[in-house]
Amino acid sequence: MDLGIDRQALVPVVQQIVSAVAQWIRKSGAGPGTRLPSIRQLALDNLLSQSSVIEAYERMVAQGLLASRQGSGFVVAQPPVSHESQWYEGAERAWGAFVDNPLGELKLGCGWLPDAWRESDDISYAIREVTRTDTAGLFNYSTPLGLRTLREQLLKRLTQLHIPAGLDRILTTGGASHAQDLLIRTLLKPGDCVVVEAPGYGNLYRQLAGQGVTLLQVPRTRGGPDIPALEALLQHHRPKCLFINSLYHNPTGTSLCRAVAERLLELAQRENFLIIEEDVLGDLQPASCTRLSALPHDDRVIYVASFSKTLSSALRVGYVSASTAIITQLANLKTLTGFGTSRFAEAVVATLLANGTYRKWVQRLRKRLGTEMAATLQVLEDEEWEVFAVPTGGMFVWTRPGTATSVRLQACARRLGVLLSPGALFSPCGEHSDWLRINVAYAADPRALALFRELGPARSTSTILKTTSM
Amino acid sequence: MDLGIDRQALVPVVQQIVSAVAQWIRKSGAGPGTRLPSIRQLALDNLLSQSSVIEAYERMVAQGLLASRQGSGFVVAQPPVSHESQWYEGAERAWGAFVDNPLGELKLGCGWLPDAWRESDDISYAIREVTRTDTAGLFNYSTPLGLRTLREQLLKRLTQLHIPAGLDRILTTGGASHAQDLLIRTLLKPGDCVVVEAPGYGNLYRQLAGQGVTLLQVPRTRGGPDIPALEALLQHHRPKCLFINSLYHNPTGTSLCRAVAERLLELAQRENFLIIEEDVLGDLQPASCTRLSALPHDDRVIYVASFSKTLSSALRVGYVSASTAIITQLANLKTLTGFGTSRFAEAVVATLLANGTYRKWVQRLRKRLGTEMAATLQVLEDEEWEVFAVPTGGMFVWTRPGTATSVRLQACARRLGVLLSPGALFSPCGEHSDWLRINVAYAADPRALALFRELGPARSTSTILKTTSM
Numbered sequence: 023m024d025l026g027i028d029r030q031a032l033v034p035v036v037q038q039i040v041s042a043v044a045q046w047i048r049k050s051g052a053g054p055g056t057r058l059p060s061i062r063q064l065a066l067d068n069l070l071s072q073s074s075v076i077e078a079y080e081r082m083v084a085q086g087l088l089a090s091r092q093g094s095g096f097v098v099a100q101p102p103v104s105h106e107s108q109w110y111e112g113a114e115r116a117w118g119a120f121v122d123n124p125l126g127e128l129k130l131g132c133g134w135l136p137d138a139w140r141e142s143d144d145i146s147y148a149i150r151e152v153t154r155t156d157t158a159g160l161f162n163y164s165t166p167l168g169l170r171t172l173r174e175q176l177l178k179r180l181t182q183l184h185i186p187a188g189l190d191r192i193l194t195t196g197g198a199s200h201a202q203d204l205l206i207r208t209l210l211k212p213g214d215c216v217v218v219e220a221p222g223y224g225n226l227y228r229q230l231a232g233q234g235v236t237l238l239q240v241p242r243t244r245g246g247p248d249i250p251a252l253e254a255l256l257q258h259h260r261p262k263c264l265f266i267n268s269l270y271h272n273p274t275g276t277s278l279c280r281a282v283a284e285r286l287l288e289l290a291q292r293e294n295f296l297i298i299e300e301d302v303l304g305d306l307q308p309a310s311c312t313r314l315s316a317l318p319h320d321d322r323v324i325y326v327a328s329f330s331k332t333l334s335s336a337l338r339v340g341y342v343s344a345s346t347a348i349i350t351q352l353a354n355l356k357t358l359t360g361f362g363t364s365r366f367a368e369a370v371v372a373t374l375l376a377n378g379t380y381r382k383w384v385q386r387l388r389k390r391l392g393t394e395m396a397a398t399l400q401v402l403e404d405e406e407w408e409v410f411a412v413p414t415g416g417m418f419v420w421t422r423p424g425t426a427t428s429v430r431l432q433a434c435a436r437r438l439g440v441l442l443s444p445g446a447l448f449s450p451c452g453e454h455s456d457w458l459r460i461n462v463a464y465a466a467d468p469r470a471l472a473l474f475r476e477l478g479p480a481r482s483t484s485t486i487l488k489t490t491s492m
Numbered sequence: 493m494d495l496g497i498d499r500q501a502l503v504p505v506v507q508q509i510v511s512a513v514a515q516w517i518r519k520s521g522a523g524p525g526t527r528l529p530s531i532r533q534l535a536l537d538n539l540l541s542q543s544s545v546i547e548a549y550e551r552m553v554a555q556g557l558l559a560s561r562q563g564s565g566f567v568v569a570q571p572p573v574s575h576e577s578q579w580y581e582g583a584e585r586a587w588g589a590f591v592d593n594p595l596g597e598l599k600l601g602c603g604w605l606p607d608a609w610r611e612s613d614d615i616s617y618a619i620r621e622v623t624r625t626d627t628a629g630l631f632n633y634s635t636p637l638g639l640r641t642l643r644e645q646l647l648k649r650l651t652q653l654h655i656p657a658g659l660d661r662i663l664t665t666g667g668a669s670h671a672q673d674l675l676i677r678t679l680l681k682p683g684d685c686v687v688v689e690a691p692g693y694g695n696l697y698r699q700l701a702g703q704g705v706t707l708l709q710v711p712r713t714r715g716g717p718d719i720p721a722l723e724a725l726l727q728h729h730r731p732k733c734l735f736i737n738s739l740y741h742n743p744t745g746t747s748l749c750r751a752v753a754e755r756l757l758e759l760a761q762r763e764n765f766l767i768i769e770e771d772v773l774g775d776l777q778p779a780s781c782t783r784l785s786a787l788p789h790d791d792r793v794i795y796v797a798s799f800s801k802t803l804s805s806a807l808r809v810g811y812v813s814a815s816t817a818i819i820t821q822l823a824n825l826k827t828l829t830g831f832g833t834s835r836f837a838e839a840v841v842a843t844l845l846a847n848g849t850y851r852k853w854v855q856r857l858r859k860r861l862g863t864e865m866a867a868t869l870q871v872l873e874d875e876e877w878e879v880f881a882v883p884t885g886g887m888f889v890w891t892r893p894g895t896a897t898s899v900r901l902q903a904c905a906r907r908l909g910v911l912l913s914p915g916a917l918f919s920p921c922g923e924h925s926d927w928l929r930i931n932v933a934y935a936a937d938p939r940a941l942a943l944f945r946e947l948g949p950a951r952s953t954s955t956i957l958k959t960t961s962m
Contacts, residue, residue, distance in 0.1 A: 117633075117636065117827065118636060121633050121634070121635050122635060134632075137627045137628055137630075137631045137632055138627075140631040142627065146624070146630070149619060149623050150620070150623070153616045153619050153620070157607045157608075157610075158806075159806060160607075160610070160615060160616075160804060161610040161612075161805060161806050162604075162805055162806055163587075163591050163800075163805045163806065164591070164806070165591050166587065166588060196666060196808075196833075196834075197830060199831040200830040203828075203829040203830065225827075225828060225831070228828050229828055232828060330831070334630060334631045335631060335632055335831075335835075336630055336632055336633065336634070336834060336835040337834060337836055338666075338830070338831075338832075338833065338834045355702075357587065357695075358669070358673075358695060358698050358699055358702060359669060359673040359699065360667060360669050361670075361695070361805075361808075363808065364666075364806060364807060364808045364837060365806040366804070366806040366807055367836070367837075
């Protein structure tokens with residue numbers, strides 16, 4: 023393939039390669055899966071360095087024009103239908119792989135715990151109890167706000183966390199995403215704008231975009247949202263809400279610090295916006311933590327939590343705490359759009375909360391995650407991976423290999439049988455990113471250790487040749 | 493209270509009473525709960541017949557201006573905040589009463605089976621099996637389309653019903669209302685118009701209204717939607733969808749006949765609209781039935797069903813069958829808005845379908861409902877209640893007392909401890925109606941029999957005096 027590179031042109035050589043290859047794909051009508059010339063061949067044909075060709079191919083992978091296939095080098099990628107559907111496809115593929123995992127790959131980028139870590143004796147006991155003693159729990163609908171016995175237990179927990187609550191200020195949901203969906207539909211309309219943290223939880227971004235809401239991004243720092251950036255945004259925008267994940271933030275693992283929290287509440291008061299605080303890993307709290315919901319806030323902060331990350335993702339139980347006025351609206355929508363949540367699942371969770379086994383379970387879980395977190399951070403340091411911030415708890419580390427490129431990372435992960443969550447899934451616009459979310463519960467596995475090691479700085483030159491010249 | 497009635501005026505006396513009382517409430521600033529003069533007193537003061545005063549008060553109750561309180565006669569009602577919130581309040585109250593039922597009242601108007609009718613041995617066995625053998629079922633998320641083992645069972649069922657399906661044409665949901673919510677959000681946008689049957693399922697009307705969709709009403713006849721009325725509508729409107737409950741229609745109990753079904757499909761083809769066919773009682777089918785989904789339809793008919801009415805309302809398992817294109821969109825939205833359905837519940841239902849106990853259970857249920865249906869129809873005939881149409885199956889009869897008024901009916905039900913579903917809940921606009929939905933599973937109870945008897949024609953005069961002169 024003659025690319026017609028002009029070494030005298032102002033356009034950089036790599037950019038010329040990208041343009042020429044893209045033009046060749048368009049003109050030749052090469053369909054998805056069509057194999058491209060090898061890096062070595064293209065470099066030889068055009069008197070280029072292999073590193074220029076590698077960089078060009080990698081850019082085209084990042085742009086979605088090429089895909090790298092193990093054993094076939096680079097091929098023409100599936101044409102992007104639209105940004106949105108591309109994102110969905112990526113997210114669906116990631117989720118599908120994590121859930122089904124037919125090849126038994128290591129779910130290093132997974133958002134939840136390994137099944138083997140869960141506590142099956144306690145939950146089995148609670149299920150047996152409900153099945154044996156609670157006919158309504160087996161057969162009947164729940165109530166609009168959710169099962170009272172569960173809300174009573176949730177009220178106790180919220181009170182312990184100094185979050186003002188009440189039985190009519192709590193609504194159960196089918197997990198945190200369901201809670202966010204109810205909130206978005208109730209509080210926001212198309213054309214509204216909201217503030218989100220970036221990086222952040224991709225599913226939430228898409229939920230907001232689906233409602234026609236404009237996303238204003240504020241960088242997530244080690245201590246919470248970047249306050250100067252938020253203040254700058256507020257000079258030109260009037261957001262209705264700010265969405266925040268205060269503790270053990272997904273994906274960065276960072277937690278809100280007190281000074282940022284207080285400033286956020288001042289700004290919310292002054293600019294009159296609501297704050298939706300998601301706390302799905304909050305039960306893993308080791309010591310005192312800063313939650314906006316627990317500071318004085320005049321019903322301006324709405325609290326969202328879930329049992330999916332700790333107890334079980336299969337039961338679908340989460341909840342919201344807010345003013346009674348908002349809870350009433352949410353309850354109406356919940357009834358209308360699903361006729362309530364699962365009474366059975368709610369009865370099971372209520373049993374585990376009431377008999378104290380849930381509390382003991384999260385204590386054990388916290389300890390185990392703490393051990394794995396420390397070990398993972400040590401390995402990452404040894405292998406000179408960059409860590410965004412050292413988390414004080416939770417299950418996520420946000421990290422990137424010192425020098426390895428995205429293509430090399432993907433190739434290495436594929437070869438080792440490791441499933442990753444690409445950084446693009448945590449960007450409001452699906453932008454490419456070389457950061458990765460690592461779940462420490464999977465990070466002690468030899469496959470993960472091999473990945474960290476292979477992409478450490480010392481092995482970069484030899485590995486890059488091996489993977490890209492195939 | 494002097495109402496200033498003018499007997500020479502063209503305005504009927506009853507209307508004058510209504511206007512004068514309404515004016516008195518406004519001018520006096522009488523708040524909710526303020527007691528009105530008794531019927532006897534108001535009649536005496538104004539030289540009116542008691543029956544004129546009764547009629548006026550009843551109209552004002554129907555308009556939401558007055559409420560009748562046992563032991564306190566008539567009082568000023570809570571001011572209606574808005575039509576929508578009034579409806580919600582009524583529906584929430586009805587649902588809350590049916591679910592919680594703290595006084596142990598008879599749920600004669602309830603939309604589901606008594607807990608005592610359900611099959612607890614089979615479901616307990618399935619729950620134990622999943623708990624004991626399926627770690628992923630206990631802890632993990634389901635897959636975007638829903639658990640494969642469940643979809644395989646659903647595919648078998650759909651094939652038996654001659655509904656074209658496939659594993660990628662089935663999506664599990666958290667019940668039929670959740671399925672409708674996903675469909676409405678995916679297929680419709682504000683300003684679209686759709687055809688609904690009237691009377692029909694109130695929750696569906698509110699779901700559609702919540703999306704900003706205009707409802708075009710077609711009367712439900714014994715054989716399905718009124719075809720001439722639909723044809724007249726189609727001369728002026730271009731609906732995107734028609735929502736239908738073909739079998740054992742809620743609330744009328746009627747089923748679609750073949751000729752109407754064929755005409756509907758012709759019209760859908762000609763006018764290019766989709767049909768959403770809800771079949772939540774379809775498993776109670778005794779013999780051959782007409783379903784639009786089972787007739788040739790070029791992917792124009794979407795099928796919605798659920799296990800809430802037969803197996804368990806507590807598990808929240810339903811499903812949709814449609815073209816793969818629509819299923820893909822629905823699956824994206826389902827993931828986005830709730831991160832999938834309960835894998836545990838899906839595994840339990842799959843077990844019951846696979847081991848054949850569900851099939852045997854619905855056979856027994858069908859038989860038992862058939863017996864109760866026949867007995868209920870006999871009682872209603874004996875007591876001269878009007879029946880909209882004799883149902884061929886299911887659990888609902890749509891009926892009204894021969895002569896009793898709405899106020900009398902409510903008073904009698906309250907006295908006997910019977911919970912009803914007022915006809916207004918089944919009207920697209922929440923209009924008053926004297927029809928009632930009776931669930932035959934509760935109709936053999938002595939309290940129901942007493943209600944049917946008391947509101948039969950022979951006892952009307954004595955009872956009306958007793959309840960309204962309190």
